[in-house]
Amino acid sequence: MNKNTRLDLLQIFRYFTGIAMIYFAVMVTLTAIQTGEGDSLTQVQAYVNFGTNLILLIYLSIPWLWRKMRRLYLPTALVYATVVPIFSNLIYLADPYENIWNIITRSWFLLPILMVPIVLIAWQYKFRYVVLIVIFSTYVELFVLIPHINKVNVDALLILGGPLIRAFSFGTIGLIVNRLVAIQQTQRKALILANIRLSEHTQTLEELATSRERNRISRELHDTLAHTLSGQAVNLEAIKLMIPSDHYEVHEMLEQSLSNTRAGLAETRRALKALRSQQLDDLGLCMAIENLATDAASRGDFKLDINITNHLPELTPDIEQTIFRIAQESMENIIRHADAKNVEITLETDNHHLLFIISDDGEGFDIGTLNIDDKLGIRGMRERAALVRGEFSILSNPGEGTTIRLLIPIHWGLNKEA
Known part of the structure; x- marks a missing residue:
């Protein structure tokens, strides 16, 4: 009553x-x-x-x-x-x-x-x-x-x-x-x-509008910034060929500029790909995580162990986006900072919770370090977890690797229209 x-x-x-x-x-x-x-x-x-x-x-x-x-x-x-x-x-x-x-x-x-x-x-x-x-x-x-x-x-x-x-x-x-x-x-x-x-339909429409806007921004950045960087790299290559080989300092500066331009172009393309996140819509959460992790393993040169249950419940789009974005940010952190040799990804469920874990055996870090949230994007991951009533935790020590853990109540993550 x-x-x-x-x-x-x-x-x-x-x-x-x-x-x-x-x-x-x-x-x-x-x-x-x-x-x-x-x-x-x-x-x-x-x-x-x-x-x-x-x-x-x-x-x-x-x-x-x-x-x-x-x-x-x-x-x-x-x-x-x-x-x-x-x-x-x-x-x-x-x-x-x-x-x-x-x-x-x-x-x-x-x-x-x-x-x-x-x-x-x-x-x-x-x-x-x-x-x-x-x-x-x-x-x-x-x-x-x-x-x-x-x-x-x-x-x-x-x-x-x-x-x-x-x-x-x-x-x-x-x-x-x-x-x-x-x-x-x-x-x-x-x-x-x-x-x-x-409410869910309204949220879906909002997510669709957001997705369309993200795709529009992605296309514009691709047509402007990516093309500019690509053209700049070609120009630097041409300049490098035109300068005599005995100008060592100039060649060294050009090589550094060319390397920075290529890295910026690669990072721009990665960001544009992440901005669109089409693979999540096209492949579903499990396959999208597997593709993301496989691509990260090839770039970071580490061994990958993926354990994803075959019986995941139907999840709402915001839950899937949260898990995928946290996985995306974690993979980039591993590639850039961890120097890991082995990475394990687990996605499983029981009668009460959905559990997502990413762990590596890399360098690790001191969680008490100032501004660590800003540096590694952990603050954004915490905020994404909070939006879906999830519990986000991170365990790391210098030289002992890092473990990212996300726990979401299963009654909150279920797609009620499924």
């Missing part, structure tokens, strides 16, 4: 007990005025019901009891509001000489008193609890009514028919309320699911 529903239900319950308390107080007063007595059976029953509703009103108006009793708070009130009126009605039925019409009238008197608790039980709990209350109230009343039946006739039918018809009425109303609540809950869940899918 959510908080708003509980507050609505308790408010309705308080209104009912307050109105019932006023009703029984008026009944006691009017009966005393008319009869001049204060201890008749009618007044005794009214006293009991007045006291019951007064206690309920006080009970339902104390928030401390709600916080203290938690789940027992409402059931206790409902049981009390149901059981006490049933037994208070037996005050009449216990007299074997009671007039039959008083018996019938008092039997139907329970209908409005028990109606609200029955509706609240059907609203909040399963239908079987309604059935239990109906059976209990009917059994208790019939158990006391049967001694009043001397023979099977119309009077007996009237006496026994009241509790049975009332039980059928309670059961029918309880069933209708319970079904309506179930339908409402189903519709609410469907609405929540629709909102989630709409």
Whole structure:
């Protein structure tokens, strides 16, 4: 039961007990005025019901009891509001000489008193609890009514028919309320699911727009910066051929410039390729990571061990992007800084988490080094992990290699449309 529903239900319950308390107080007063007595059976029953509703009103108006009793708070009130009126009605039925019409009238008197608790039980709990209350109230009343039946006739039918018809009425109303609540809950869940899918669709559209913009920037950089660097490298090669070979210093400077230009061109092409990240869309996460790692291993000259489970769940695009980008950044760090001989990549899942690990046996570093996040892009990896509610950690020591670990709750990473 959510908080708003509980507050609505308790408010309705308080209104009912307050109105019932006023009703029984008026009944006691009017009966005393008319009869001049204060201890008749009618007044005794009214006293009991007045006291019951007064206690309920006080009970339902104390928030401390709600916080203290938690789940027992409402059931206790409902049981009390149901059981006490049933037994208070037996005050009449216990007299074997009671007039039959008083018996019938008092039997139907329970209908409005028990109606609200029955509706609240059907609203909040399963239908079987309604059935239990109906059976209990009917059994208790019939158990006391049967001694009043001397023979099977119309009077007996009237006496026994009241509790049975009332039980059928309670059961029918309880069933209708319970079904309506179930339908409402189903519709609410469907609405929540629709909102989630709409949100995911909106996110997908945003990612598509972002991807298109990235591709546009990639094309423009390729047509400008990459072509410029490529042309610059060709010009430097031509200049190098035109200068006599005995100009050693000039040749050395040209060679350095040419090397820097080629490195810049290679890095630009790598950045453009990463900017587009088409392989993730075309190949899927597993194949994209394998291709990325294989390419990095050939450039970094290290041995590669890839362990990717064959039964990954369908993941949302943001999860896949996060894992791929962290893998991409980690591979570049290994190539540039680690001087590793062996690299191991693990991507696996259990019933609760998705685990991604990249470890190497390279030089490692001191995690306490200042600005290490900025230097190795670790800050960006942490931020990407946080966006998908993942836990990012890094373990490294000088000379002992580095381990990157990403842990994502599997209920968050699942693609709900899959």
